[in-house]
Amino acid sequence: MNNQRGCTVVLGGEAGQGVQYIESVLVRVAKESGFHVFADKEYMSRIRGGINTTVIRIHSERLQAHVEGIDVLVVLNRGVVSRLGGRVGTGTLIIGEESSLDGGEGVAVPFAAIALEIGRKIYANSVALGTVCGLLGIDRDRMADQVGRQLSGKDDEVVRANLLAATRGYDLGVDLRRDKGIDFGLKPAADVAEHLLLSGTEALALGALAGGCNAVFAYPMTPGTGVFTQLAQFSREVDLVVEQVEDEIGVINMALGAWYAGGRALVTTSGGGFALMTEGVSLAGMIETPVVIHLGQRPGPATGLPTRTEQGDLNLALYAGHGEFPRIILAPGTIEQCFSFARKAFNLADAFQVPVFLLTDQYLVDSIATIPDFGGNPVEIDQRVVETGEGYRRYRLTADGISPRGIPGYGSGSVCVDSDEHDEWGRITEDLDGVRVPMADKRLRKLDGLRREVLDPELTGDPDYSTLIVGWGSTCGVIREALAALAVPGLAFLFCPQVWPLPETVAGHLARARRIIAVENNQAGQFADLLQRETGAWIATRILKYNGMPFAVEELVARIGGEL
Amino acid sequence: MKEQTANEFDNRPEMAWCPGCGNYAIRNLMLQVLGEMRLERENLVFVSGIGQAAKAPQYYNVSYFNGLHGRALPAATGIKAANPRLTVVVESGDGDMYGEGGNHFLHAIRRNPDLTVIVHNNMVYGLTKGQASPTTPLGTVTPAQVHGVAAAPLNPLALAISLDASFVARVSVHRPEVMKAIVRQAIEHRGFSLVDVFQSCVTFNKVNTLRWFTDNTSEVPPGHDPSDRQAAFAMALREDPWPIGVLYRHHGRQTFEKGQKMYHADDTPLFRRRIDDAAMRTLIGRYR
Ligand SMILES: Cc1ncc(C[n+]2csc(CCOP(=O)(O)OP(=O)(O)O)c2C)c(N)n1
Numbered sequence A: 001m002n003n004q005r006g007c008t009v010v011l012g013g014e015a016g017q018g019v020q021y022i023e024s025v026l027v028r029v030a031k032e033s034g035f036h037v038f039a040d041k042e043y044m045s046r047i048r049g050g051i052n053t054t055v056i057r058i059h060s061e062r063l064q065a066h067v068e069g070i071d072v073l074v075v076l077n078r079g080v081v082s083r084l085g086g087r088v089g090t091g092t093l094i095i096g097e098e099s100s101l102d103g104g105e106g107v108a109v110p111f112a113a114i115a116l117e118i119g120r121k122i123y124a125n126s127v128a129l130g131t132v133c134g135l136l137g138i139d140r141d142r143m144a145d146q147v148g149r150q151l152s153g154k155d156d157e158v159v160r161a162n163l164l165a166a167t168r169g170y171d172l173g174v175d176l177r178r179d180k181g182i183d184f185g186l187k188p189a190a191d192v193a194e195h196l197l198l199s200g201t202e203a204l205a206l207g208a209l210a211g212g213c214n215a216v217f218a219y220p221m222t223p224g225t226g227v228f229t230q231l232a233q234f235s236r237e238v239d240l241v242v243e244q245v246e247d248e249i250g251v252i253n254m255a256l257g258a259w260y261a262g263g264r265a266l267v268t269t270s271g272g273g274f275a276l277m278t279e280g281v282s283l284a285g286m287i288e289t290p291v292v293i294h295l296g297q298r299p300g301p302a303t304g305l306p307t308r309t310e311q312g313d314l315n316l317a318l319y320a321g322h323g324e325f326p327r328i329i330l331a332p333g334t335i336e337q338c339f340s341f342a343r344k345a346f347n348l349a350d351a352f353q354v355p356v357f358l359l360t361d362q363y364l365v366d367s368i369a370t371i372p373d374f375g376g377n378p379v380e381i382d383q384r385v386v387e388t389g390e391g392y393r394r395y396r397l398t399a400d401g402i403s404p405r406g407i408p409g410y411g412s413g414s415v416c417v418d419s420d421e422h423d424e425w426g427r428i429t430e431d432l433d434g435v436r437v438p439m440a441d442k443r444l445r446k447l448d449g450l451r452r453e454v455l456d457p458e459l460t461g462d463p464d465y466s467t468l469i470v471g472w473g474s475t476c477g478v479i480r481e482a483l484a485a486l487a488v489p490g491l492a493f494l495f496c497p498q499v500w501p502l503p504e505t506v507a508g509h510l511a512r513a514r515r516i517i518a519v520e521n522n523q524a525g526q527f528a529d530l531l532q533r534e535t536g537a538w539i540a541t542r543i544l545k546y547n548g549m550p551f552a553v554e555e556l557v558a559r560i561g562g563e564l
Numbered sequence B: 001m002k003e004q005t006a007n008e009f010d011n012r013p014e015m016a017w018c019p020g021c022g023n024y025a026i027r028n029l030m031l032q033v034l035g036e037m038r039l040e041r042e043n044l045v046f047v048s049g050i051g052q053a054a055k056a057p058q059y060y061n062v063s064y065f066n067g068l069h070g071r072a073l074p075a076a077t078g079i080k081a082a083n084p085r086l087t088v089v090v091e092s093g094d095g096d097m098y099g100e101g102g103n104h105f106l107h108a109i110r111r112n113p114d115l116t117v118i119v120h121n122n123m124v125y126g127l128t129k130g131q132a133s134p135t136t137p138l139g140t141v142t143p144a145q146v147h148g149v150a151a152a153p154l155n156p157l158a159l160a161i162s163l164d165a166s167f168v169a170r171v172s173v174h175r176p177e178v179m180k181a182i183v184r185q186a187i188e189h190r191g192f193s194l195v196d197v198f199q200s201c202v203t204f205n206k207v208n209t210l211r212w213f214t215d216n217t218s219e220v221p222p223g224h225d226p227s228d229r230q231a232a233f234a235m236a237l238r239e240d241p242w243p244i245g246v247l248y249r250h251h252g253r254q255t256f257e258k259g260q261k262m263y264h265a266d267d268t269p270l271f272r273r274r275i276d277d278a279a280m281r282t283l284i285g286r287y288r
């Protein structure tokens, strides 16, 4: 088995089948058993059928990275083994119905027959779940307890039958563990109980609320939709306006209207939807109305691969919107950062009156992991709205370019915003040198203050490096783990959580390297291009991936290793 | 003119409209209505898109959001979402509202935010110099439609009634008293109210002139029942003459903002609400 202190379980089956049920019980029961968990999924763009797989890493240490190697593969359908191809190795224990093993080796377990004995075929998922739990040495009562919680609200008979099915599977798993002499070396970690278990989507939605988000507007588009539906769920309990708008153009304009009148709105979408918002982004730049945009990337162009992952929209976020105006782009690399950056985004938007992007991707938002709790005072809201008086000037020219932001309904002044070039009062103007130029300068002047608040890059590995790997966004975890596995002296990784504006320190880090390797989940190396343009560094080596899947640790170890 | 100078909503601006433009008449009437209604200036917001008509808010002493071409309605809806206590009036052109903003027009009506939407319908794209708008009559020759407009004109009233808009009216600049009374009713109405205003464009529309409005419109007959949707729809389809007045009214439709759970019982605006640590910890605690 390829992991010493943990194991990787992969579940594969049709959409709408049991993968999700098994996954959600398994990750929770693993966490309750004191293990760290990381899971990521890939799925086909359809409602039923196809093949979906979930990779679940159960470990004594906290990890956040996709891997290729599989210790235990649970197949719920024919075709899974063939689709996974080379990822299924000699060390992989395959469990499934005889008919689902694709003619290959594996332990045939009659999930369906056992389920039928209990009552209905649908209980097969619980049999499979039980088998995995037995195999991993998870406590039987813990498993039963979690199954019960998962099915709460269902009828007693259904719960009883599923519990029985899980127990039957569990006994088979225990036998298998003994017969095959399996030991994953799993040791509970004391701190896991203090951790949270949540997805990038959930973390981002919670972070938004903690930053004072009180309105969310969206038009459904994978993988941005999850944040919208999650917030819609939260709106049962907290004050939050939720509206599904007719199109993404409406979405961004509604969000700007809400911010203008004192709300703190989030929009969430993916590349195609965001493309429709670009004129609105430009409007935000012109009227200096804050807005927070979650852009969950998926492979393009056009509709691309709707349910897969890519980091292909950095340039889109960077350049979206005509004209010149400042913006901020944060790219969380971990699930913890999904929370903290979403929270920060609202305060940055409010402070600088600019659009703030949260640039994620399918892989990150759909991943779940055990992460440290956010602490006792998770709320951080820095609301900068001012009360207006007579003669209020929405665009008062100031030294730092930031004009105190009034809102209608709070003070006696008129709050006038105009997408035309405007004077300090927000009135349309055609005075070019007297008004246009000072206004344009004022808008761009905000960049100075904004650069002082950037998130610093994070350096890991050998501080006396000669080779420096650079990355941004969701590749953070996988690069870090690959680096640790490589353990090569002279090698370090610079993770850039903020991709615009870039921190000034980045140039220094790059300058100290003899060689720079960019790792990006896209085709061209968009971030490497940006770094070259902004710092003058030369980044010839680019490890890229754009088949719709995230990098795996083993793959990066080989590809980085191959460059050294 | 005398009420105008005393009017707190008048900012006596320099205006970028052509001499003789129907927009001046609309502006005067709007100022009178605002003055007479004694709306609180502090809680009044105008929203517009882009075009000559859309400049109107600039010429009042009010808060305004002069946004993008075609996008006034989503912005206005967002404003109501953030602060339901504000009175929000949208004022824009026919091209802006029915052309570029057509999709928002449909869905805003369905959503029914409490907005008053005043459309300066001069049946032409004025600012961009005379191209056809969605309401330009069939066959009209323009610099862009050189063989005459081939697309059937959009009937905003019929469309709005088909979507069960909560208040649908047409007025015309040649009947100022009717317009004043109806704009006032529209602002008082709770829900989406559409007021389509026949407006002359002296530069680019030589057909639909003041004279034409006088000759081709008549007030809806006193017997018309605005709560009768079928009758209202039939009335909206009439073109000879075109009806002036309130065609349709659906009282009691829930507004968009009231439909948001947080505003069911309390219309406190968003900027006066704040999530606290305890509520946040409760949500986070579920992920333990
Ligand atoms: C996205 C976009 N497309 C086109 C334009 C150009 N444009 C400005 S106003 C206008 C038409 C205005 O027509 P209408 O709304 O009827 O206003 P009017 O000038 O007739 O009062 C157009 C096409 C624009 N500003 N933005």
Ligand SMILES: [Mg+2]
Pocket: B093, B094, B095, B120, B121, B122, B123, B124, B125, B126, B133
């Ligand atoms: Mg027009």
